[in-house]
Amino acid sequence: MKKMILSLIVAIPLLISAQTKVGDNHASAPGLKCLTCHSCPIPTKENPCLKPCPREGMIRIDQKPEDGPKIIIIDKFKKQSDLYMPVRFSHLAHAEMSEMGGGCRMCHHYNPPGNVIGCSECHEVSRKRADVSKPDLKGAYHRHCMDCHRAWTGGTDCNYCHLPNGANRPLPEKSKADESKKRIHPKVETPEKILFSTNTNYGKTVLFRHQEHNKVFGFDCSDCHSNESCVKCHKAQKTIEVSKLSAADKHKKCLECHDTKSSCNMCHSNKETNAFDHMAKTGFDNSKFHGELACIRCHTTKGKFTGLSPDCNSCHGIWTQSNFNHKITGVVLDETHSGAECKDCHQEKNFAKPVCTNCHDDKSFPANVPGKLIPKGWIPIKKNK
Amino acid sequence: MAHQTRRDFLKTAAIAGATLTGISSNPTKAAQQNVLSENRMGVLVDTTVCIGCRKCEWACKTAHNLPTQPLESYDDKSVFKSMRRPNDKELTVINEYPARSWDDYPTTVKVQCMHCDKPACVSACIVGAFSKVENGSVIWNGDKCIGCRYCMVACPFQIPAFEFEKALKPDIKKCDFCFDRTKEGKLPACVEICPNEVLTYGPREELVRVAHQKIQLYPKRYINYIYGENEVGGTSWMYLANRHFKELQFPALGGSPAPGVSEAIQHGIFAYFVPPIALYALLGGVMWINKNRKPSDSDSEGRHE
Numbered sequence: 254m255k256k257m258i259l260s261l262i263v264a265i266p267l268l269i270s271a272q273t274k275v276g277d278n279h280a281s282a283p284g285l286k287c288l289t290c291h292s293c294p295i296p297t298k299e300n301p302c303l304k305p306c307p308r309e310g311m312i313r314i315d316q317k318p319e320d321g322p323k324i325i326i327i328d329k330f331k332k333q334s335d336l337y338m339p340v341r342f343s344h345l346a347h348a349e350m351s352e353m354g355g356g357c358r359m360c361h362h363y364n365p366p367g368n369v370i371g372c373s374e375c376h377e378v379s380r381k382r383a384d385v386s387k388p389d390l391k392g393a394y395h396r397h398c399m400d401c402h403r404a405w406t407g408g409t410d411c412n413y414c415h416l417p418n419g420a421n422r423p424l425p426e427k428s429k430a431d432e433s434k435k436r437i438h439p440k441v442e443t444p445e446k447i448l449f450s451t452n453t454n455y456g457k458t459v460l461f462r463h464q465e466h467n468k469v470f471g472f473d474c475s476d477c478h479s480n481e482s483c484v485k486c487h488k489a490q491k492t493i494e495v496s497k498l499s500a501a502d503k504h505k506k507c508l509e510c511h512d513t514k515s516s517c518n519m520c521h522s523n524k525e526t527n528a529f530d531h532m533a534k535t536g537f538d539n540s541k542f543h544g545e546l547a548c549i550r551c552h553t554t555k556g557k558f559t560g561l562s563p564d565c566n567s568c569h570g571i572w573t574q575s576n577f578n579h580k581i582t583g584v585v586l587d588e589t590h591s592g593a594e595c596k597d598c599h600q601e602k603n604f605a606k607p608v609c610t611n612c613h614d615d616k617s618f619p620a621n622v623p624g625k626l627i628p629k630g631w632i633p634i635k636k637n638k
Numbered sequence: 639m640a641h642q643t644r645r646d647f648l649k650t651a652a653i654a655g656a657t658l659t660g661i662s663s664n665p666t667k668a669a670q671q672n673v674l675s676e677n678r679m680g681v682l683v684d685t686t687v688c689i690g691c692r693k694c695e696w697a698c699k700t701a702h703n704l705p706t707q708p709l710e711s712y713d714d715k716s717v718f719k720s721m722r723r724p725n726d727k728e729l730t731v732i733n734e735y736p737a738r739s740w741d742d743y744p745t746t747v748k749v750q751c752m753h754c755d756k757p758a759c760v761s762a763c764i765v766g767a768f769s770k771v772e773n774g775s776v777i778w779n780g781d782k783c784i785g786c787r788y789c790m791v792a793c794p795f796q797i798p799a800f801e802f803e804k805a806l807k808p809d810i811k812k813c814d815f816c817f818d819r820t821k822e823g824k825l826p827a828c829v830e831i832c833p834n835e836v837l838t839y840g841p842r843e844e845l846v847r848v849a850h851q852k853i854q855l856y857p858k859r860y861i862n863y864i865y866g867e868n869e870v871g872g873t874s875w876m877y878l879a880n881r882h883f884k885e886l887q888f889p890a891l892g893g894s895p896a897p898g899v900s901e902a903i904q905h906g907i908f909a910y911f912v913p914p915i916a917l918y919a920l921l922g923g924v925m926w927i928n929k930n931r932k933p934s935d936s937d938s939e940g941r942h943e
């Protein structure tokens with residue numbers, strides 16, 4: 254009996270530690286359920302019962318191009334009989350280029366949460382293998398490379414990346430210079446606006462405010478550009494001709510947020526359309542306290558900017574004297590006023606201009622201040638975005 | 639018995655013939671194989687990832703000791719201007735079909751022997767030079783071939799080619815699924831060289847499962863059809879594509895095996911020595927009728943005189 258208890262005492266912490274070990278590896282991402290990736294309720298190391306890829310719903314990679322390796326020599330599946338030498342792959346240059354298209358996950362497509370893993374973690378080196386449901390390492394590399402390089406060079410020339418086996422050619426000067434650089438691909442500049450000419454009845458032009466969509470509406474490059482290859486900018490062999498697009502294709506991207514069926518005049522016009530003004534469009538002035546916030550902080554469903562109530566309490570909860578720091582409004586209340594209820598002075602639900610007449614017959618704001626004004630230029634403490 | 643009668647000669651000839659066929663047919667049957675193993679291998683060709691680099695063409699020629707141009711010459715894409723067929727000098731070829739839209743790539747398709755599960759060539763070959771072997775390959779034995787070229791007519795994919803230019807000992811040439819390589823545990827040459835692993839080599843049953851899974855996972859990438867899964871009773875080589883196989887010049891064949899009809903007729907007729915017996919019965923019948931009619935004919939002639 255004693256032995257049993259002893260062994261139990263030893264075994265229980267061991268079992269617990271074994272279980273948490275699995276958790277440490279990959280399940281640390283918040284809100285991630287086992288059944289997102291596994292098909293059985295209790296996956297084990299022997300039988301992880303992984304669901305087949307793609308599992309894109311759960312991918313999150315928060316690395317910057319410079320965090321990854323600079324150069325990778327792809328020689329994992331090198332053989333003597335190979336026709337070509339291993340590729341010297343500039344990971345940095347490609348990571349920089351991918352910023353437009355969707356970042357790391359363009360290549361690291363089925364990365365589990367946590368660290369970025371290399372291709373060989375999932376793709377087997379040997380072509381002769383038991384599990385043929387996903388390509389081997391050589392196939393995986395080439396499929397990714399050729400996806401863009403076919404369009405980029407307009408061909409399938411192996412020598413573009415490989416040196417023939419046995420060739421004793423030195424590295425081109427250009428790539429040597431590239432390797433010493435901090436950044437290889439120049440940062441992509443966002444145009445302020447793009448003017449499209451159209452031949453519809455609603456107007457001759459569509460003015461697309463590009464920077465506004467990035468900075469005000471918070472779109473990432475990849476939200477719109479993810480399916481474009483290098484040639485979109487570099488125009489090597491194959492350029493995308495807008496004129497060849499069907500009307501439906503042209504409106505496809507806009508349709509995700511705008512109603513392109515009935516409100517044509519919103520974009521199509523003969524004169525330059527106005528920049529987005531929250532006050533003019535919605536009647537809610539967001540410049541004072543909400544100007545720094547990304548749209549999605551309040552309009553929580555991305556792309557669907559449905560109207561919200563101008564009532565502060567609808568988002569912020571019920572404000573009371575004790576939970577509201579009045580200082581952020583630019584007025585530090587004096588002792589007398591700090592004891593009053595909010596509604597004593599602010600009778601409107603949007604907490605606009607205060608009224609003094611509730612208590613005072615002869616006072617009004619802003620001639621009289623219920624405390625101390627903070628000098629202009631003082632910036633309220635930024636809350637995390 | 640110094641004088642041999644006609645009847646005696648026929649008797650001996652029939653006995654000798656029967657004995658001869660008995661002897662000669664037995665070893666042929668033992669050597670020719672037509673097995674449909676459950677573990678037979680296959681190749682799944684994913685045309686959506688093929689880039690038309692033509693390295694498989696080069697590897698095939700090299701593996702089969704066929705004369706070939708240097709590797710660099712295979713970058714020449716002008717061959718795609720016309721449609722090519724496998725022939726006695728090229729056991730596999732890549733054809734290109736134009737892209738359907740401006741933002742799409744052309745589709746390139748590898749053509750070679752499909753290595754049918756129920757091969758028509760094996761069935762048609764009268765000397766048993768063709769075999770379907772354990773690992774799924776359909777192979778040809780030059781020692782037995784008499785050059786009748788029935789296989790070329792029988793093949794629903796028109797694959798076997800004949801060395802017409804050779805006057806002496808011409809061969810039938812077709813993809814042999816690199817039987818000499820797979821015997822040693824190697825991969826077929828084209829499968830090994832393909833940079834994109836367009837060609838996935840594995841047990842056929844597994845490949846069918848993988849193909850269905852791919853179609854299910856990427857419904858926008860593939861049309862819901864595996865060419866070769868059921869064509870002429872199933873083939874070892876199977877294809878996935880993003881457009882209708884008719885556009886890629888795949889023959890529209892039903893699901894019933896090509897040798898099904900001919901084999902049933904042939905085997906039905908030739909079973910139990912039916913044709914010679916029937917022939918002799920027919921001839922005998924004619925003779926018997928003639929024998930009975932003769933006297934009556936001469937009788938009538940006599941009356942007129």
